[in-house]
Structure formats: structure tokens, C-alpha cells
Amino acid sequence: LTLSLAVVLFLTHSGTTQTVIPTYAHVDAVMSVTLTCSLCPPGTYMHAFCTATKDTVCLSCPTNHFTQFWNYLPKCLYCTNICNRNQIVKEQCSPTRNIVCECKEGYYRLHDFCVKHTQCPSGFGAKQIGTVHRNTECERCPRGTFSAVVSSCARCVNHTDCGQLPVLLRGKSWHDNVCTACTDLKDGTLLRDVLQGFFSHAKLKMRKLSRFVQLLNHDGRPDRLQRFTLLLDVKSWIVTAHKHQLAKLPEILRISGLRGAKGKIDRILTQFEKAYRFCKDI
Numbered sequence: 001l002t003l004s005l006a007v008v009l010f011l012t013h014s015g016t017t018q019t020v021i022p023t024y025a026h027v028d029a030v031m032s033v034t035l036t037c038s039l040c041p042p043g044t045y046m047h048a049f050c051t052a053t054k055d056t057v058c059l060s061c062p063t064n065h066f067t068q069f070w071n072y073l074p075k076c077l078y079c080t081n082i083c084n085r086n087q088i089v090k091e092q093c094s095p096t097r098n099i100v101c102e103c104k105e106g107y108y109r110l111h112d113f114c115v116k117h118t119q120c121p122s123g124f125g126a127k128q129i130g131t132v133h134r135n136t137e138c139e140r141c142p143r144g145t146f147s148a149v150v151s152s153c154a155r156c157v158n159h160t161d162c163g164q165l166p167v168l169l170r171g172k173s174w175h176d177n178v179c180t181a182c183t184d185l186k187d188g189t190l191l192r193d194v195l196q197g198f199f200s201h202a203k204l205k206m207r208k209l210s211r212f213v214q215l216l217n218h219d220g221r222p223d224r225l226q227r228f229t230l231l232l233d234v235k236s237w238i239v240t241a242h243k244h245q246l247a248k249l250p251e252i253l254r255i256s257g258l259r260g261a262k263g264k265i266d267r268i269l270t271q272f273e274k275a276y277r278f279c280k281d282i
């Protein structure tokens with residue numbers, strides 16, 4: 001099957017482009033002359049060189065093969081079988097194009113690799129959410145906004161407007177305004193949530209954090225010295241601790257050498273104490 005004729009027909013038929021078929025120079029060994037011959041269009045390869053009497057013979061690429069450009073390749077190129085790690089197939093192999101791979105959700109291209117989007121820590125939100133081409137850009141949550149989660153796509157959100165309710169705890173970059181609704185204070189969940197949030201956010205020194213967990217566990221040594229597991233210990237302690245035990249947190253922090261954290265927890269507990277008294281009077 002000679003495709004060169006089909007190509008010419010196609011081009012005149014479509015009529016939109018006056019594209020001249022690209023050519024190449026071929027030295028005919030028999031005639032010892034240099035011929036100017038048509039290249040083969042994308043999706044085909046050169047089956048036979050032109051001769052003095054016949055133009056190039058092009059054939060379609062077989063399955064799983066492609067040529068993207070006008071060519072006189074003796075064979076079509078083989079399509080890449082699979083995409084790399086952390087990539088998905090954006091476009092399957094076609095006669096005119098190799099398989100197109102793209103980074104999967106949550107990843108972006110950096111040089112030849114797909115790299116996970118940066119996660120913004122609590123207190124920071126995604127200013128620009130990452131795409132397949134660009135990493136997530138984090139920003140410190142501006143005044144009046146917060147982000148309580150570690151996430152590559154959560155933005156900083158406005159602090160809750162307490163409206164008529166008194167503000168029990170003024171929001172920071174890592175936690176929301178806590179409004180005093182007395183019904184919310186009854187079971188102590190709110191205080192436990194704030195305390196847990198504090199420990200997730202605080203950058204406590206490992207050695208001191210480990211000592212602190214040891215004291216919480218009555219000198220039981222934590223199993224593993226990893227920040228993640230230590231924080232889990234702290235959180236599960238907070239969930240189960242009685243109110244009078246929570247009140248001892250500042251003292252335990254002080255003994256552990258975590259003075260900065262002690263000050264902050266002191267203030268949180270004081271605010272909650274005030275609110276509890278306020279609510280009792282109502």
C-alpha cells in the first residue's frame with residue numbers, strides 16, 4: 001500500500017493548510033543522482049526509499065508504535081510501556097504520539113520525578129494549592145485566620161466570629177476562636193480538643209517531650225522514642241485524664257523543662273477556669 005498518494009489527497013481535501021510536504025535528499029545508488037523525496041507523515045514510517053520514478057513508500061505504524069514527526073525512519077518507535085512511579089497515564093499510545101504520563105494526584109513534576117506536594121504544618125495554610133506542574137506554596141496564617149491541620153491543600157480560614165458569645169480563648173494561627181457556649185463546656189471535650197491541638201502544633205524538644213511522657217505515665221518509659229508515638233501517648237492521656245489531672249499539666253511540663261509550653265497551657269487552663277465559673281453562675 002502506497003501512502004504517499006493518500007497524503008497528498010488528504011492535504012488537498014482538507015484545503016485549510018497549504019502545507020508543503022517536507023522532503024529529504026536521497027542519493028539514488030543506481031542512477032547516481034540526488035533525488036528530493038517526500039518524508040513520511042506522522043503515524044507512518046518509510047517502507048522504501050524513493051526512486052527516480054516513484055516517491056517514498058510509507059506504511060502505517062503497527063500497534064504500540066508511533067512516529068510523531070515527518071520522517072524517513074525505517075521503523076516506527078516503540079511506545080513506552082508504563083509510566084514511572086507516582087505517575088498516571090494521561091494519554092495512551094497512538095500512532096502519532098508516545099504514551100503521555102503525568103504526575104498523579106498530590107504530586108508535581110520536579111526534573112524527571114514526581115514529588116509529593118509539601119504539607120503545610122498547623123499554623124500554615126496553602127496559599128497556592130499544588131498542581132501537577134507546581135508544588136503547594138504555604139503561608140503563615142495571617143492575623144484573624146488559622147489552620148489546625150497538616151495538609152497540602154487546606155487554606156487558612158477565618159476565626160469563628162463569636163458574635164454575642166464571650167471569647168473564651170482568642171484564636172491563634174493554629175486554632176480557632178473558642179467561644180463560651182456553656183453547653184459546650186459541660187463534658188470538657190472542648191478543653192481536651194484545645195490541649196490536643198496545642199501538643200500537635202508545639203515544637204517540643206524530643207528529649208523533654210520524652211521526659212514529659214514518662215512523667216505522664218508515672219515513670220513508665222515510653223515504648224518507642226518517636227515524636228509521632230510520643231504525641232499519641234500525650235493525646236490518649238489527655239482524652240482519659242480527669243479534670244484534676246489536666247490541672248497538673250503545667251507542673252508536669254515545668255518539671256520536664258518545657259517552660260514555654262507550661263506558660264501557654266497555664267493561660268489556656270486559666271481561661272477555661274474563668275469560663276467554668278462564668279457558666280456556673282448562669
Ligand SMILES: *[C@@H]1O[C@H](CO)[C@@H](O)[C@H](O)[C@H]1NC(C)=O
Binds near residue numbers: 158
Ligand atoms: C474573612 O474575613 C475577612 C476580613 O474580616 C472578610 O473580608 C472575608 O470575607 C472573610 N472570609 C470568609 C470566607 O468569611
